[in-house]
Amino acid sequence: MKNGERIVEVDCITHVYPDQTKVQICGLDFVVNRGERVSILGSNGCGKTTLLKHLLGILVPRDGSVRVFGLDPGKEYSKISRKIGVVMQDVDEQILGPTVFDDILFAPLNYGVGKKEAVRLAQHVIERLGLEPIQKKIVNYLSGGEKKKVALAGALVMEPDLLVLDEPFTGLDPLSRRDFIQVLNELNREKGITSIMTLHEVDLAPEVADVLYLMHGHGDLSERGTPGEIFGKFKDLGSFNLEEPTLTRLFKGLKEEGLDFGDPLGIDEAIGLIKKHWNDTQK
Amino acid sequence: MKNGERIVEVDCITHVYPDQTKVQICGLDFVVNRGERVSILGSNGCGKTTLLKHLLGILVPRDGSVRVFGLDPGKEYSKISRKIGVVMQDVDEQILGPTVFDDILFAPLNYGVGKKEAVRLAQHVIERLGLEPIQKKIVNYLSGGEKKKVALAGALVMEPDLLVLDEPFTGLDPLSRRDFIQVLNELNREKGITSIMTLHEVDLAPEVADVLYLMHGHGDLSERGTPGEIFGKFKDLGSFNLEEPTLTRLFKGLKEEGLDFGDPLGIDEAIGLIKKHWNDTQK
Amino acid sequence: MSHIHLPDGVLPIWLWGSGFAVAILIGFVLFRFIKKEELTRRLPLLGMMSAAMVLGASVEIVPIAYHVNLTVISGILLGPSLIFMATFIVNVVLALFGHGGITVIGLNTLTLSIEGIFGYLFFRLFWKILRRLMPATFIATFLALCLSTFSMIGVVGLGVPHYEELLHKNGGHGVFEFKLIKEKDDHHGENKEKGEINFKRFIAIVLPLSLMGWLLEGVITTLMTRYIHRLRPDLLKLEKEAR
Amino acid sequence: MIQLSYLDYLAVEGKSFLHCLSPGWKIAGMLLVLSGIVLLRNPSGLLLLYGMLLSLFFLCRLPLRIFPLTLYPLLFAVLFIFVSGFQGRFILLVFLKVLSGSTGVVLLLVTTPYPLIFRTLDRILPSIFVTALFLTYRSIFILINVLEETRHALYLRRGFQWRHPWRSLVNISNAFGHLVIKGIEASEKMYESMVLRGFKNKIHYRGE
Ligand SMILES: Nc1ncnc2c1ncn2[C@@H]1O[C@H](COP(=O)(O)OP(=O)(O)OP(=O)(O)O)[C@@H](O)[C@H]1O
Numbered sequence A, B: 001m002k003n004g005e006r007i008v009e010v011d012c013i014t015h016v017y018p019d020q021t022k023v024q025i026c027g028l029d030f031v032v033n034r035g036e037r038v039s040i041l042g043s044n045g046c047g048k049t050t051l052l053k054h055l056l057g058i059l060v061p062r063d064g065s066v067r068v069f070g071l072d073p074g075k076e077y078s079k080i081s082r083k084i085g086v087v088m089q090d091v092d093e094q095i096l097g098p099t100v101f102d103d104i105l106f107a108p109l110n111y112g113v114g115k116k117e118a119v120r121l122a123q124h125v126i127e128r129l130g131l132e133p134i135q136k137k138i139v140n141y142l143s144g145g146e147k148k149k150v151a152l153a154g155a156l157v158m159e160p161d162l163l164v165l166d167e168p169f170t171g172l173d174p175l176s177r178r179d180f181i182q183v184l185n186e187l188n189r190e191k192g193i194t195s196i197m198t199l200h201e202v203d204l205a206p207e208v209a210d211v212l213y214l215m216h217g218h219g220d221l222s223e224r225g226t227p228g229e230i231f232g233k234f235k236d237l238g239s240f241n242l243e244e245p246t247l248t249r250l251f252k253g254l255k256e257e258g259l260d261f262g263d264p265l266g267i268d269e270a271i272g273l274i275k276k277h278w279n280d281t282q283k
Numbered sequence C: 001m002s003h004i005h006l007p008d009g010v011l012p013i014w015l016w017g018s019g020f021a022v023a024i025l026i027g028f029v030l031f032r033f034i035k036k037e038e039l040t041r042r043l044p045l046l047g048m049m050s051a052a053m054v055l056g057a058s059v060e061i062v063p064i065a066y067h068v069n070l071t072v073i074s075g076i077l078l079g080p081s082l083i084f085m086a087t088f089i090v091n092v093v094l095a096l097f098g099h100g101g102i103t104v105i106g107l108n109t110l111t112l113s114i115e116g117i118f119g120y121l122f123f124r125l126f127w128k129i130l131r132r133l134m135p136a137t138f139i140a141t142f143l144a145l146c147l148s149t150f151s152m153i154g155v156v157g158l159g160v161p162h163y164e165e166l167l168h169k170n171g172g173h174g175v176f177e178f179k180l181i182k183e184k185d186d187h188h189g190e191n192k193e194k195g196e197i198n199f200k201r202f203i204a205i206v207l208p209l210s211l212m213g214w215l216l217e218g219v220i221t222t223l224m225t226r227y228i229h230r231l232r233p234d235l236l237k238l239e240k241e242a243r
Numbered sequence D: 001m002i003q004l005s006y007l008d009y010l011a012v013e014g015k016s017f018l019h020c021l022s023p024g025w026k027i028a029g030m031l032l033v034l035s036g037i038v039l040l041r042n043p044s045g046l047l048l049l050y051g052m053l054l055s056l057f058f059l060c061r062l063p064l065r066i067f068p069l070t071l072y073p074l075l076f077a078v079l080f081i082f083v084s085g086f087q088g089r090f091i092l093l094v095f096l097k098v099l100s101g102s103t104g105v106v107l108l109l110v111t112t113p114y115p116l117i118f119r120t121l122d123r124i125l126p127s128i129f130v131t132a133l134f135l136t137y138r139s140i141f142i143l144i145n146v147l148e149e150t151r152h153a154l155y156l157r158r159g160f161q162w163r164h165p166w167r168s169l170v171n172i173s174n175a176f177g178h179l180v181i182k183g184i185e186a187s188e189k190m191y192e193s194m195v196l197r198g199f200k201n202k203i204h205y206r207g208e
């Protein structure tokens, strides 16, 4: 968005798990530009997490190439790790404690930021995410939603350029989810943070993503587009084990009944469209 | 639904966790009648899982009483366990494997069903849930969604009267979710299975529940009603960390703009309402 | 009862003192030889297995005061040098939970790590000889537990003069007199060397209990190894030899 | 099972004067108690020590529920009865020593949150040990969770019944294997996330 610099490039990688499960992330190239918010959608077990792990150098591809900030994360992840914040699918193991505050300090201290500066950074992110009430708590006694937030704080504390989130919204209640989205979008707007996330909640996709990738079974990346493009024109989303967002389904249904209001993605937009149409016909 | 027999009755229970977290499930009585599909909504950490664990006798209340099939599950769960199928929030630990088929056989064998009959039961449920392709797999290598399905199979194999599901849809992709819902609703229709579940996806609530309970922070059960009642009339859902389903928000927004179409809960209903209204005004 | 958490204040100072000294020495040597990257890479696994041992140790199977140690399985998974550190941590954590002595952390680490290290070595050895997982694991566990129990008994035995000193210090008068007399009644004819007799009785109590422990732990370890072998064979690092 | 979370709760939420004392002082006090245990040879001195610890216990209004915890090491001390040949004085000495030790440790534990204890140890022990201690402590909780959930699963699916001992044993050993595998997988994930958060070869917990 900002300047089109390519931050991530993945070119047809193959990964074989020890039990010989083969995941081949191919088809379209997976490209992320600076400042973009990218979401990956696809069925269970299609390879989303596998893709993200390759970006982070946790897995190394058998074939194909991965570039993140121009480097190969499999080999040189330590050079770029400072620019990347990560929240994995399973936050429990990501939180190292002992207290929330210590956990958030983990990254700054390990990157050799001075003690004072580290505390400042931690306090900043705690304030931003509203974690003050729990900052002294021992991490073992947090609820699921709180753990997610602490993990996000740990990812944001180094003020990364790129956020990698694996199903950040699962298990959160609707309002926490909305808060989470708001923080992410603010960061994107203010600091131009690039984000890559996977998710299953199609209804949220238009709110959190500029670009969507759809992934077929076993890694086939076969669609790329804005939420409007992906959901708007008819696609066989069923083959991705996806469905359209509620609003899209509603307005497609209306179109089939002969009432063409357009293809809104947000509720306000939808209300606007219906109202406009209504007033037009009334006149 | 069928005959109104009370299956579950919870009367103001208090639970204190070892670290002195107190959860008081009070306010309304929690009552479930045979054949009902009941869902519990509420914010993270409000006590939904705690309530379910009391129904299963995993936790025993300090005060108050719990009745399931007329017995106290804390004391006599073994007498009713055969009638209850359970899918917990964390399916990972629920699957005891080693292979999918072994896992599904687990309950029948432990209930002393003969080997042959056990295999028949397992095959039946595998067929019903479409698990044939993975039935020989080792459970550790399943993806999240597949694990959920295996856990459901393990819960259904004994053909229970009551299903207890804790956030069954988190982490499932949209189509698997729909399949899951369809299976549940078919079972409810055909066999009159009663179900109690917690969930965070308000959009799904109207499809899976006849009765909704809303739970406030720390266990306060303060609303009971059909999805239409809960979402239809204005309630301060924000105080439950909830929001209305997308459709409800859309139609409320339209109402505020002076376009009152009604309060639909499903997409087809919504299309029907808009169309009817439209035709009425056209005439 | 493969391993007893010796309590504070029973053993003589020189004994637990040298226990510390030897443990620190071994720890230091291992620390020099182990690769730092190796250590840090496996630190979480070390923590996890230590946690498993702590949990095992705190789940008491009441009637025989037995608790699983999981030391051998941890030894097999961690290798000989890391298991030493793991047992040290286990003992520190257990001591902090009021579970065992603080002064005897050194000695406890030594006896417990004998179990882990020899468990590992025996497992490799018997795997080479037998080529079959379950017997190899069982024999390795059994023998390793034997060794550690005997070394524990040895440690307690070394303290015998000290106990006698405690006994005889001013054991001739006061409330305890009649007990002593009663004791004499019980053991007339065999009061040649009191300490030795008592120590034999100690062994006579410990060994049968331990035997049950060895068998139980052997079975548990074997079943667990089988399960691990089935799901994550890579963890046992058998490929080199297996092929 | 030790009620770890309850102990943590007491340590964090307690308000007695021992809670307010700095952990360094408490550890020094603990060392004093230890040297008392090691050096004292007569029952009266040990009785005094134990009495002092007990009165501290009650002065701090610690709940009686945790008192049995201080008795736990007696299980092991019982064996020494056999060494002594049932001599009252010896048994009394050993029991008092053991009880003083465990009461001291429990006092320390329930009045000091564990991060503070470990951090104080950091000054004495090599930092790698202390890091391993922290990781162990965190792992205990992850494992306890897995253990609990697995236990619930066994219970809900009737995996354990006295009527079928053999099936039950097989189920339980499978569950144990499950536990170890889960633990190992969790430790792998922990390592991954440590690396992702800047860990190279040395852990910096608090700024050193
Ligand atoms: N450690 C592993 N060992 C073997 N196979 C694995 C492992 N992890 C994942 N797989 C397999 O690789 C495939 C892709 O898994 P992945 O976790 O990337 O899916 P996903 O798209 O993230 O799914 P979900 O939406 O359920 O999280 C699946 O078929 C899965 O069974």
Ligand SMILES: Nc1ncnc2c1ncn2[C@@H]1O[C@H](COP(=O)(O)OP(=O)(O)OP(=O)(O)O)[C@@H](O)[C@H]1O
Pocket: A141, A142, A143, A144, A145, A171, B017, B018, B019, B021, B023, B042, B043, B044, B045, B046, B047, B048, B049, B050, B051, B089, D005
């Ligand atoms: N084992 C435990 N020990 C201590 N506190 C606990 C434990 N389990 C739950 N709690 C606390 O009890 C409260 C209710 O937890 P519960 O798991 O019932 O919430 P929930 O409604 O299921 O939340 P979620 O939607 O996140 O699953 C929370 O405040 C939680 O922190």
Ligand SMILES: [Mg+2]
Pocket: A048, A049, A050, A089, A166
């Ligand atoms: Mg995934």
Ligand SMILES: [Mg+2]
Pocket: B048, B049, B050, B089, B166
């Ligand atoms: Mg829950």
